[in-house]
Amino acid sequence: MKRHVVLATAVIFAAGAAFAETAPTEVTFEEGAVAQSLTGVPGNPEEGAKVAATRPLGNCVACHEISALSADFQGNVGPSLNGAADRWEEAQLRGIVIDAKHTFEGTVMPGMYKTGPFIRPGDAYTGKAAPADLPPILTAQQVEDVVAFLMTLKE
Template sequence: MNRHVVLAAAAVTLATGVAFAETAPTEVQFEEGAVAQSLTGQPGNAEEGAKVATTRSLGNCVACHQVSSLSADFQGNIGPALDGAADRWSEEQLRGIVVDAKHTFEGTVMPGMYKTGPFIRPGDEYTGKAAPADLPPILSAQQVEDVVAFLLTLKE
């Protein structure tokens, strides 16, 4: 009986087109720096976003930003403190800032976290020649949504 329910649910999902497609980095639509649509169609996970914010091999947001609620060993002061971010910016604005802050803050040094180019390309293993393939985004679309969910918890 359960197998029939699962098969029926899968058929309804496919028939109604409920399956969500991830927005590619080159397809992200900005409007005045904000990104209105979720990149995944799925809600972000604030706990996973906090992990991304504090993990060196991921977003490592705390290398440049201070977040009082996080217990990271070192927190930077290059970027603005993120305490109260949810009071200063909307979800759409935060998504745009995380995807590529240069659409909001001209001249910022914050890297585009969900961007594949154009970049000033690093040399490939000290040859001085640009790497042969496109650089992948720093974060996945779901990681962006997770970071946005985390930032939305940061209220004064």
């Protein structure tokens, strides 16, 4: 019995190691797209919708119109995300969410899974430079969830 428990634990550990999370500095872009999942775990569209609509998380609706979400305010700074799945492939959407500057030069959209380089990031509203490396806005799984949600947005 002990041998089976040890073997099962080793198999579970090895399977988990095969799907190690990709660090922000290790993301590989190809023409703005990121083909490989950051987590190896499928995104959850319902969780992605929450991230897109929640101010302390992704807050996509601050800049984008997303008719599938009921938010008090929807922005018009960025393009409408209605029909996003018809305009972009999954890898392209992942690349845009991770760091849109690889696709749209000069965009004001922040890199959601990026730790640098930044142009003088501030420390909240203190007027001082950030004291250390900044964490990404979203986790790797939240990126996958947002991409899964965006893939549901068809015309």
